[in-house]
Amino acid sequence: MTSFGGVGDNILSVFTLTSVNRTDRLYALVEELRAVAPRPRSARWLAGRFEVSTRTIERDLSALQQSGVPIYAEPGRTGGYCLDRAHTLPPVNLTPAEAIAMAVALHQLGGTPFAEAGRTGLHKLLNVMPPSDVDAARDFADRVHLVRPPMPAVPEPIASALTASRALRLTYVDGKGEATERVVEPMGYIGGRRWYLLAWCRLREAARAFRFDRITEAVQLDEPVTPRPFARDQLDIPQEMLSGPPLP
Numbered sequence: 001m002t003s004f005g006g007v008g009d010n011i012l013s014v015f016t017l018t019s020v021n022r023t024d025r026l027y028a029l030v031e032e033l034r035a036v037a038p039r040p041r042s043a044r045w046l047a048g049r050f051e052v053s054t055r056t057i058e059r060d061l062s063a064l065q066q067s068g069v070p071i072y073a074e075p076g077r078t079g080g081y082c083l084d085r086a087h088t089l090p091p092v093n094l095t096p097a098e099a100i101a102m103a104v105a106l107h108q109l110g111g112t113p114f115a116e117a118g119r120t121g122l123h124k125l126l127n128v129m130p131p132s133d134v135d136a137a138r139d140f141a142d143r144v145h146l147v148r149p150p151m152p153a154v155p156e157p158i159a160s161a162l163t164a165s166r167a168l169r170l171t172y173v174d175g176k177g178e179a180t181e182r183v184v185e186p187m188g189y190i191g192g193r194r195w196y197l198l199a200w201c202r203l204r205e206a207a208r209a210f211r212f213d214r215i216t217e218a219v220q221l222d223e224p225v226t227p228r229p230f231a232r233d234q235l236d237i238p239q240e241m242l243s244g245p246p247l248p
Contacts, residue, residue: 040080111151
């Protein structure tokens with residue numbers, strides 16, 4: 001069944017994370033901590049600054065931390081909350097149309113290993129955009145609709161296979177409908193109309209491509225692995241059809 005819905009109903013649902021007033025406060029909190037970094041601000045001081053309770057400030061700070069803002073607590077009598085300026089973005093001057101363009105592009109990541117990373121990346125950008133631009137992008141999102149077949153979610157062990165550098169135990173159903181259990185060493189991903197995990201298969205003692213929708217179970221093992229070298233000519237794919245993701 002084809003899904004039909006506004007961008008605001010899927011990846012831009014992060015726009016509705018907070019009310020407008022809280023969105024303003026979260027943005028101002030980040031800017032306050034950025035301005036004094038690396039010095040800390042106590043929760044009590046911040047509560048007085050924004051005229052809310054200490055508990056509210058602590059909830060706000062926790063929400064920012066969970067969304068990826070590098071805020072950490074510094075203990076001690078003169079301690080408080082600090083922002084790591086080396087790992088933050090300054091206010092981002094994205095236009096609402098640019099934010100929607102990024103959301104539409106990230107929406108296409110559904111069913112790939114990068115869907116969750118794309119969602120959290122967009123969330124981080126929204127956290128440093130001026131609240132008025134976030135509101136305008138939210139309104140714009142309600143006017144944009146996408147039609148696409150539903151894409152199954154990629155199991156977390158597969159999505160983190162390469163970065164975790166761990167072996168995987170897969171239950172895989174081949175084109176004939178026969179299921180086998182295999183231990184594999186992740187090597188990379190192949191993407192296009194369908195997505196595949198490229199891995200060294202210990203059962204076949206060779207590199208194999210495993211189609212995501214044919215992997216019925218994936219378990220990440222505690223066994224660390226060293227990624228094997230991989231050459232593109234190992235794939236039965238014409239070289240002119242292979243390319244890496246473009247980076248600006």
